Amino acid sequence: MQAVEFARKLASKLFFQHVLDEILFEDGNHLYRFLDDDPIVASQCHNIPRGIITVKPKSMTEIASRLRLMSYAMFEAYASEDGRHVDYRSIHGSEEFARYLRIVETLQRVEVWDLSREEKLAFFINLYNMMTIHAILVWGHPAGALERRKLFGEFKYVIGASTYSLSAIQNGILRGNQRPPYNLMKLFGAKDKRSKVALPYPEPLIHFVLVCGTRSGPALRCYSPGDIDKELMDAARNFLRSGGVLIDSTAKVAYASKILKWFSVDFGKNEAEILKHVSNYLDPADSQVLLDLLASSELKVIYQPYDWGLNC
Structure with a gap:
């Protein structure tokens, strides 16, 4: 019994674990392996x-x-x-x-x-x-x-x-x-x-x-x-105001980062919700233009090409 308790203590300290990760440690026909033996x-x-x-x-x-x-x-x-x-x-x-x-x-x-x-x-x-x-x-x-x-x-x-x-x-x-x-x-x-x-x-x-x-x-x-939370909001403002979203009020087009397309579900259920979310982090003037265009239902969204080149 002491051996079982000692083994449970080792398992609780994450030295080894059940191969299917289903139990901590029990006496019987179970398979365990040390962490560095995991393939x-x-x-x-x-x-x-x-x-x-x-x-x-x-x-x-x-x-x-x-x-x-x-x-x-x-x-x-x-x-x-x-x-x-x-x-x-x-x-x-x-x-x-x-x-x-x-x-x-x-x-x-x-x-x-x-x-x-x-x-x-x-x-x-x-x-x-x-x-x-x-x-x-x-x-x-x-x-x-x-x-x-x-x-x-x-x-x-x-x-x-x-x-x-x-x-x-x-x-x-x-x-x-x-x-x-x-x-x-x-x-x-x-x-x-x-x-x-x-x-x-x-x-x-x-x-x-x-x-x-x-x-x-x-x-x-x-x-x-x-x-x-403040740092996240500052980062959002920095990214979106530095080209993450560009608005052409004359052409009624918003040029948005592909990030907003790939992870759209995190920002809203549809394009209008996503852009309303984004508007919170734009310059006030750009935010108002964007919201006005959304309200008019005339806004077209074009996603910018993504540059995968190394940031060196």
Whole structure:
């Protein structure tokens, strides 16, 4: 009985788990495996270069704070002032990046499900943006749609004994487990432990802060739990007022970022609702023009070409 209790304690600390992730630990004919024996962890996860860390993990709050400070230092040193250009070549091999890698190694056995909404938003946004940089440095900038799908779906970290791809963070956690664009299935099934970490509903403003290494994406910034809602609104204003939505009142046309098309369900049920949502973040004059055109039912929306080139 003591052996069973000891094994349950190890399992609760995320050293190993049931192969089907159905039970914690029970005596009997059940199969378990250590975290670093999981084939997905071993082959696809990039924050376990030296195996599973056996020391007691730091608190999630402390790790998130360290990640935030390191991200801020890296962006200050290697991103342009407006956050639109990243010096990937200098990041690679830098001391800051080496320290970042040591920080994300400590995520393997953390307890992430107890974070507040604000903590989850700040942590996963910062992690997504740094993880994207990591993925590009390891795999290179994806040249086409298939390579992009691989980078966002197969480059993973272990966080709290579960594996997270960039897509899982964006669509599973931050979008409240919504289907990714052009996909039929949600990423997390009913029994998936990661669904407990997911936000209860999509946060549409994340699309103005998640940086996937492209020229048409948002500016690279660091986010904090204490100010996350203000920071999200500021990022939305910055993106939408800097070309994310352009209005030609004479032609009665709104030129909108493709992001608003791909993730339209997060902003509204139809195009009018989406643009009304967006109008909250435009300059007041542009917002009024947009609302007037919507009211007249004469507005045409054209989605801008998306530049997938690297934001270097």
